[in-house]
Amino acid sequence: MTVVFRALTALSAVAGIVALLLDTHDGTVFVYFTVQSSVIIAVVSALATVRPVTAWVRGGATLFSCITGSVYHTLLANPSSPFFMEDNGRNTVHNLLLHTVTPLLAAVTWLVLDRTPVRWWFAGVWLGYPLAYLVFALIRGVFVDEYPYPFLDVNELGYGGVAITSLGFTVAFFLLGLLLIGLGAAVRRLMPASHEHARIEDPAGVQ
Numbered sequence: 014m015t016v017v018f019r020a021l022t023a024l025s026a027v028a029g030i031v032a033l034l035l036d037t038h039d040g041t042v043f044v045y046f047t048v049q050s051s052v053i054i055a056v057v058s059a060l061a062t063v064r065p066v067t068a069w070v071r072g073g074a075t076l077f078s079c080i081t082g083s084v085y086h087t088l089l090a091n092p093s094s095p096f097f098m099e100d101n102g103r104n105t106v107h108n109l110l111l112h113t114v115t116p117l118l119a120a121v122t123w124l125v126l127d128r129t130p131v132r133w134w135f136a137g138v139w140l141g142y143p144l145a146y147l148v149f150a151l152i153r154g155v156f157v158d159e160y161p162y163p164f165l166d167v168n169e170l171g172y173g174g175v176a177i178t179s180l181g182f183t184v185a186f187f188l189l190g191l192l193l194i195g196l197g198a199a200v201r202r203l204m205p206a207s208h209e210h211a212r213i214e215d216p217a218g219v220q
Contacts (some may be wrong), residue, residue: 049146
């Protein structure tokens with residue numbers, strides 16, 4: 014069952030990216046966190062179907078996918094959000110796959126099926142990629158005068174405003190990582206893992 018869900022997660026992410034490219038014919042979509050996180054979860058999930066992948070890598074990929082889904086639904090697609098974006102492609106297949114189906118499959122796989130306990134501070138380690146993406150988006154914006162998301166738009170918010178929103182996102186993403194770890198621990202208590210998945214993994218360890 015775990016292999017099936019990992020394969021479905023990879024398939025959903027890849028199908029969403031392909032559908033997006035076919036719809037937009039625009040290779041610059043890879044500047045978006047949505048697409049980058051979908052590539053990451055697709056690669057990690059596909060690899061995990063055929064060989065062991067460490068839990069901190071699987072968990073990080075899961076968090077990035079969940080960030081994509083949660084930010085989209087709570088901020089970008091929420092009319093009451095200050096960062097709401099009108100999107101003519103809201104009901105497209107690629108939008109559904111990338112922002113809803115893939116994050117849900119990734120979360121279910123991590124929480125219910127992957128079963129490996131991890132340290133709480135992994136939530137901090139996992140922030141490395143979102144922070145790197147922030148740096149990438151800001152540096153790119155200096156050269157092209159364009160920002161992928163309204164909460165990163167220096168032209169509208171200024172660097173001070175972006176710094177404040179980025180700090181808020183960093184805290185939120187850390188808490189989301191803790192939530193994934195905590196819910197995983199709660200599920201394991203209800204559904205004890207098999208012996209080979211019962212140990213707590215450190216980043217240097219390989220499952």
